[in-house]
Amino acid sequence: xxxxxxxxxxxxxxxxxxVTLRCKPISGHNSLFWYRQxxxxxxxxxxxxxxxxxxxDSGMPEDRFSAKMPNASFSTLKIQxxxxxxxxxxxxxxxxxxxxxxxxxxxxxxRLTVL
Amino acid sequence: xxxxTQPPSMDCAxxxxxxxxxxxxTISGNEYVYWYRQIHSQGPQYIIHGLKNNETNEMASLIIxxxxxxxxxxxPHATLRDTAVYYCIVRSPRETSYDKVIFGPGTSLSVIx
Numbered sequence: 321x322x323x324x325x326x327x328x329x330x331x332x333x334x335x336x337x338x339v340t341l342r343c344k345p346i347s348g349h350n351s352l353f354w355y356r357q358x359x360x361x362x363x364x365x366x367x368x369x370x371x372x373x374x375x376x377d378s379g380m381p382e383d384r385f386s387a388k389m390p391n392a393s394f395s396t397l398k399i400q401x402x403x404x405x406x407x408x409x410x411x412x413x414x415x416x417x418x419x420x421x422x423x424x425x426x427x428x429x430x431r432l433t434v435l
Numbered sequence: 436x437x438x439x440t441q442p443p444s445m446d447c448a449x450x451x452x453x454x455x456x457x458x459x460x461t462i463s464g465n466e467y468v469y470w471y472r473q474i475h476s477q478g479p480q481y482i483i484h485g486l487k488n489n490e491t492n493e494m495a496s497l498i499i500x501x502x503x504x505x506x507x508x509x510x511p512h513a514t515l516r517d518t519a520v521y522y523c524i525v526r527s528p529r530e531t532s533y534d535k536v537i538f539g540p541g542t543s544l545s546v547i548x
Contacts (some may be wrong), residue, residue: 362540428477434452
C-alpha cells in the first residue's frame with residue numbers, strides 16, 4: 321500500500337496566484353481530511369469529507385480556500401488568490417472505520433511558500 | 436479547544452523508558468484517549484488509543500488512571516528515532532460524532548544519546 325499520496329511536495333508561488341494541492345487517499349478509505357500546520361497555530365483541521373461529501377468545513381479560513389472530492393480516490397485543496405500568510409505545510413489524511421475506531425493516516429504533506 | 440494538557444517538552448536518555456503524561460480532567464465517559472506523534476518534516480502517525488483499560492502494542496503502552504482524568508504514554512526503550520512531538524487527543528466514538536481530531540501543541544520529546 322502506497323499510503324496517502326500528496327502532490328506537489330513543495331510549492332513556491334507568488335502572492336495572487338492560484339494554488340492547487342492534490343491528495344490521493346488510501347484505497348478503501350471513506351474519510352478524508354485536510355489539515356494545515358504552522359509554527360504559530362500548530363496543526364489545524366480545515367475540512368473533512370465522508371464518502372466524498374464535505375461534512376465540516378468550519379476550519380476553512382476564508383472564501384479564498386475551497387476543497388473538492390470528485391471521487392473516492394482524489395481530492396483537491398485550492399487557494400485563490402494566495403497570500404503570504406497561507407504559507408504552511410498542508411497535510412491530507414484518510415481513514416476507514418475498522419473495529420470501532422478510526423486511525424487517521426497522514427500523507428507526507430505539501431510545503432507551500434507564498435512570496 | 437484541545438481538552439488535554441501536556442508538558443511542552445521532555446528529555447529522555449536513549450535506551451531508557453520515556454513516560455509522557457497527559458491530563459484530560461474533563462473527559463466524558465464514552466471518549467477515548469488517542470496518541471499520535473509527528474517526527475520532524477513528516478505527517479502525524481497514530482500510536483495507540485484506549486478507553487479505560489491499559490493498552491499495549493508494538494510501539495508503546497498506554498496507562499489510563501482509574502478516574503480517567505489522566506494517562507501516560509510509555510515508550511519502553513526510547514531510541515533516537517523516537518524524537519518527535521507527541522500529541523494526546525480525546526475523541527468521541529465514531530458512532531456519536533464524526534472523526535474530528537483536535538491536535539493541541541503536544542509534547543516535544545528529545546531522546547538524548
